[in-house]
Amino acid sequence: MQVRIVHDTPVAVGTGALVVPVFSGEALAGAAADVNHLLDGAIADVLDSGEIKGKPYELALVHAKGKPFSRVLVVGLGERKNYEPGMLARYAGAAVRYLSRRNVSEIAFALPEQAKGAEAESASFVAEGAQAGTFETHIYQGKPEKPSVVKEAVILAGNLDAAELEQGLRRGLVLGEAVNFARRMAITPASDMTPTHLAAEAAKVAKETGLEIDVLDEARARAEGMGSFLSVAAGSAQPPKFIVLTYKGDPASKELLALVGKGITFDTGGISLKPPERMEEMKYDMSGGAGVIAAMGAIAKLKPKINVVGIVPATENMPGGKATKPGDIVKAMNGKTIEIINTDAEGRLILADGLCYAKKLGATKIVDTATLTGACVIALGHAATAAVGNNDAFLEQFLAAVKHSGERYWHMPLFEDYGKQMKSDIADLKNTGGRAAGTLTAAAFLSAFVDDATPWIHLDVAGTAYLESESAWQAKGPTGTPVRALVAFTEALAGAPAAHPNGVAAAK
Ligand code: BES
Ligand code: MN
Ligand code: ZN
Numbered sequence: 281m282q283v284r285i286v287h288d289t290p291v292a293v294g295t296g297a298l299v300v301p302v303f304s305g306e307a308l309a310g311a312a313a314d315v316n317h318l319l320d321g322a323i324a325d326v327l328d329s330g331e332i333k334g335k336p337y338e339l340a341l342v343h344a345k346g347k348p349f350s351r352v353l354v355v356g357l358g359e360r361k362n363y364e365p366g367m368l369a370r371y372a373g374a375a376v377r378y379l380s381r382r383n384v385s386e387i388a389f390a391l392p393e394q395a396k397g398a399e400a401e402s403a404s405f406v407a408e409g410a411q412a413g414t415f416e417t418h419i420y421q422g423k424p425e426k427p428s429v430v431k432e433a434v435i436l437a438g439n440l441d442a443a444e445l446e447q448g449l450r451r452g453l454v455l456g457e458a459v460n461f462a463r464r465m466a467i468t469p470a471s472d473m474t475p476t477h478l479a480a481e482a483a484k485v486a487k488e489t490g491l492e493i494d495v496l497d498e499a500r501a502r503a504e505g506m507g508s509f510l511s512v513a514a515g516s517a518q519p520p521k522f523i524v525l526t527y528k529g530d531p532a533s534k535e536l537l538a539l540v541g542k543g544i545t546f547d548t549g550g551i552s553l554k555p556p557e558r559m560e561e562m563k564y565d566m567s568g569g570a571g572v573i574a575a576m577g578a579i580a581k582l583k584p585k586i587n588v589v590g591i592v593p594a595t596e597n598m599p600g601g602k603a604t605k606p607g608d609i610v611k612a613m614n615g616k617t618i619e620i621i622n623t624d625a626e627g628r629l630i631l632a633d634g635l636c637y638a639k640k641l642g643a644t645k646i647v648d649t650a651t652l653t654g655a656c657v658i659a660l661g662h663a664a665t666a667a668v669g670n671n672d673a674f675l676e677q678f679l680a681a682v683k684h685s686g687e688r689y690w691h692m693p694l695f696e697d698y699g700k701q702m703k704s705d706i707a708d709l710k711n712t713g714g715r716a717a718g719t720l721t722a723a724a725f726l727s728a729f730v731d732d733a734t735p736w737i738h739l740d741v742a743g744t745a746y747l748e749s750e751s752a753w754q755a756k757g758p759t760g761t762p763v764r765a766l767v768a769f770t771e772a773l774a775g776a777p778a779a780h781p782n783g784v785a786a787a788k
């Protein structure tokens with residue numbers, strides 16, 4: 281979808297549908313008031329009749345015969361006092377989804393008065409949300425049930441700073457495209473998104489954006505000592521790929537941020553086979569890795585002043601005659617031995633070598649992300665990603681930077697107790713620690729592959745990378761989490777400019 285800034289006023293714009301925000305519990309203001317006047321009170325009627333109340337992302341369509349715009353889509357933003365710019369992504373996404381289903385191909389967004397002084401972030405959210413709103417799950421349908429038809433969107437600049445809007449728009453489009461790219465990789469069935477396919481997607485991104493790419497095959501991974509990663513691949517007919525993308529935005533600096541993503545392209549559980557119910561969802565078990573690849577592409581386009589390496593160990597987790605068995609002991613790159621108790625706790629095994637390799641490449645800060653534990657869905661549901669780390673200041677910095685990204689993160693503890701649960705009688709570690717605090721024992725396991733002096737954050741996206749239900753602004757299925765946060769945090773670490781989307785500079 282194309283998104284542009286234009287200088288028309290809402291009442292004069294020629295378009296298929298003019299999208300205007302309304303706040304609940306107050307008189308119409310801004311664009312909604314102007315349009316209401318032109319339409320002899322038709323917008324006020326929608327609210328006065330109780331058809332909608334203006335609650336967040338409530339929608340009502342009003343036809344406007346004889347006016348430059350054919351229709352007005354009224355979108356609720358809730359109470360004015362609760363407004364935050366991040367709501368504009370959902371505002372735009374809801375409008376694009378609603379109008380796409382009604383065959384409207386050109387739309388125009390009016391912005392709320394609060395966009396004044398916050399032009400860049402407002403435009404970024406609208407562009408990102410509009411782009412993300414075009415994502416549909418029907419990619420394998422011959423004749424799609426719900427074709428997406430909004431082709432062109434414009435943002436009405438009015439009296440706003442057009443240069444700032446343009447800057448935000450550009451970022452929002454890059455981010456929205458990255459979100460959809462991650463979603464497309466995630467939703468693709470495992471037969472069409474093997475480790476080899478995932479590495480090819482990464483290579484495509486590298487070619488398009490100038491990122492450096494290195495893909496270690498099994499032989500090289502073995503030579504590096506990645507026995508933990510390779511133990512997960514042992515049962516698979518698909519060759520594993522260890523994907524490394526490098527962005528050098530600050531060549532003079534020795535600082536290097538590593539983003540490490542779990543790339544299990546299908547998780548059967550291995551010999552500790554999962555039950556059949558909902559096993560098909562395990563095609564999403566590479567969501568962390570897809571998020572890292574997509575975020576790296578966005579970072580390469582946005583060019584923040586920082587060095588970043590994206591690392592994605594990719595493999596299937598399959599049973600088979602060559603598969604790793606419970607009781608087997610494997611050795612990770614840092615020499616630590618791991619007793620395999622449950623082959624379904626495979627994510628941590630591939631991340632262990634991912635984290636070691638990040639250090640080998642010189643990482644000074646590390647963020648890993650993975651659909652790691654079902655326990656995370658029990659703890660936080662689908663409402664937030666669990667965030668754990670070895671350095672509270674670094675984690676607080678992360679939480680501040682991503683607060684308005686449109687993704688929610690929640691700080692969980694990493695008490696020493698959890699590490700004790702991961703001790704093995706026969707090896708240095710075991711790969712499961714019992715039912716209690718499953719998300720945090722997994723994090724404790726990972727911490728054994730990061731040295732205390734390197735600030736590290738672990739993000740468990742098991743409950744947030746994909747959803748079973750749709751919302752006004754978002755298709756069901758993959759959400760693109762954690763792409764928004766990885767990009768926003770990278771920008772924040774690079775010292776985003778003052779007027780930067782998300783206001784992250786202030787949070788530093
Ligand atoms: N990929 C799963 C975690 C998962 C489960 C993600 C459900 C999304 C939804 C992971 O590899 C796994 O199987 N974890 C086990 C760990 C256990 C064996 C300690 C789990 O959560 O049951
Ligand atoms: Mn598993
Ligand atoms: Zn898994």
